Amino acid sequence: MHIKFVPMDHATAAHLRGGAPDANGNPPEQKISDGLGVPCRCCMKSVSKGEPYLVAAWRPFTKTHAYAETGPVFLHAEACTAEPAQQGVLPAFLQNPDYILRGYDADERIVYGTGGVIRLEAIPARIEELLKEPSVKAVHIRSSRNNCYHCRAVPAD
Incomplete structure (x- = not known):
């Protein structure tokens, strides 16, 4: 079997980068990476030290229901592209x-x-x-x- 790893979709990332509200209705928080443990959910690479990133609440489900967990995610503050997996x-x-x-x-x-x-x-x-x-x-x-x-x-x- 072949497996494909699926990141956060670009439309959601663009929405958050544009300052739109996250899953909890808040604007994303902007931070500067210390280079330790800041994995971008959009490109699936780590945010390098000194680079800006966003922290936002995200629900990676198409519908809301009891199992649709919401939690914090990081993503590059600027548009990023995943390398072909x-x-x-x-x-x-x-x-x-x-x-x-x-x-x-x-x-x-x-x-x-x-x-x-x-x-x-x-x-x-x-x-x-x-x-x-x-x-x-x-x-x-x-x-x-x-x-x-x-x-x-x-x-x-």
């Missing part, structure tokens, strides 16, 4: 030793029994395992320390 290769901004993986169904509800903290090197194999389950249509990758959403993984077309 290699299928099955983890995005460069995933640098912690482990992450939370959680499977979601077609209605964007958590598939119980799929969540867990997974070591970085084991993430591709676990995603493949989860995506083989008929009810799992996407896997969210979140911080194991702060529960922040990073990206989602889906079967590649």
